[in-house]
Amino acid sequence: MAIIAEVHEGVKKKEIGVGRLILEPGRKRGEFAVVVADEYQRKGLGTKLIDMLIEIANEKGLESIYGIILPENEVMIRLCEKMGFSIKRSREEVIATLNLTC
Numbered sequence: 001m002a003i004i005a006e007v008h009e010g011v012k013k014k015e016i017g018v019g020r021l022i023l024e025p026g027r028k029r030g031e032f033a034v035v036v037a038d039e040y041q042r043k044g045l046g047t048k049l050i051d052m053l054i055e056i057a058n059e060k061g062l063e064s065i066y067g068i069i070l071p072e073n074e075v076m077i078r079l080c081e082k083m084g085f086s087i088k089r090s091r092e093e094v095i096a097t098l099n100l101t102c
Helices: 045-059 076-084
Strands: 003-008 010-023 029-036 064-069 084-088 092-101
Touching: 003 045, 010 045, 010 064, 029 045, 045 064, 045 076, 064 076, 076 092
Parallel strands: 029 064
Antiparallel strands: 003 010, 010 029, 064 092, 084 092
16 A cells, blocks of 8 residues: 655645555565655655554554665664664665564
């Protein structure tokens, strides 16, 4: 599923961000991804999209969600850390995981 953030510019709509959640077979885990247009970064949109994806994952009864982040994307890594995700780094990628079960 996808969540699309839009702004209205006159009569036109402009997509400024997308949050995506893909459920794995068995529906216990899901992979998330977030993309925010450059001019809308660092304004809280990424946080809002991740919050919404966490809420959806909870409603679906998932045990955890994870995202694969490029190592150079320090802003997203710090955001995930701030939101309680555990971070596992390798040379090629960073995996941010959030346990949703208590």
